[in-house]
Amino acid sequence: MxxxxxxxxxxxxxxxxxxxxxxxxxxxxxxxxxxxxxxxxxxxxxxxxxxxxxxxxxxxxxxxxxxxxxxxxxxxxxxxxxxxxxxxxxxxxxxxxxxxxxxxAYLPKQLSDDELEQIVAAAVAEAKGAGAEGPKAMGQVMKIVNPKVAGQAEGGRVAATVKRLLAGG
CATH class of the missing domain: 1.10.1510.10 (Uncharacterised protein YqeY/AIM41, N-terminal domain)
Structure with missing residues (x-):
């Protein structure tokens, strides 16, 4: 035993x-x-x-x-x-x-595409409010988004969403 x-x-x-x-x-x-x-x-x-x-x-x-x-x-x-x-x-x-x-099973729940898009859209609006526009705002937006989504979304997925929203998509 x-x-x-x-x-x-x-x-x-x-x-x-x-x-x-x-x-x-x-x-x-x-x-x-x-x-x-x-x-x-x-x-x-x-x-x-x-x-x-x-x-x-x-x-x-x-x-x-x-x-x-x-x-x-x-x-x-x-x-x-x-x-x-x-x-x-x-x-x-x-x-x-x-x-x-x-x-x-050992990782936190990943954000859905809609949840990620909402967070990124808010960050894009925040960056635009600070004067950043277009693709050049990518770095600023990523700095805002990354701490909010750490461990819940892959970096490449986040970057693709940021690029798409900055391009107006």
Whole structure:
């Protein structure tokens, strides 16, 4: 009989809550023999560990930093799925999409296109009020929008929406 797994396994017991949730979910996926979830979580934890040891000394990542790693991994899955789909490999594309969905469960809800457009439209109006017009206002608008949508919308998606609204679309 196993006891509770409440104690973290790190050497200094300062594990972040998101990282410990990933580890707990990995253990559960292994016990359930869920190959997709376990391999996805294993790769994600490896990316978190790699980020922790990057630089001059090892450090624990904050939840925000772990979330950025998960976001980066999810983006890799989306890009790989697109590449596989374009390359005529639908099975691999589907697997990458499924892995992306596993990771999406650990990320904040993404903004819908309408929600993003409303935020960007307000920022465009604010920038125009400050005297910025047309495509040259892109930097100012992005400075206003990025803090509001951090973690809830991908940068490329935000930039495309800003460009479209600045162009008058």
């Amino acid at each position: 196993k006891g509770p797994t409440a104690l973290p396994t790190c050497h200094n017991c300062r594990m972040t809550t998101l990282k410990s949730k990933l580890k707990d979910d990995l253990n559960a996926a292994i016990k359930e023999r869920d190959e997709l979830r376990s391999s996805t979580l294993r790769l994600t934890l490896a990316a978190v560990t790699k980020e922790e040891v990057a630089g001059k000394e090892k450090r624990e990542l904050s939840d925000d930093e772990v979330q950025k790693v998960i976001t980066r991994e999810a983006k890799k899955r989306r890009e790989a799925a697109e590449a596989f789909a374009q390359g005529g490999r639908p099975e691999q594309a589907e697997r990458e999409r499924a892995e992306g969905e596993v990771l999406a």
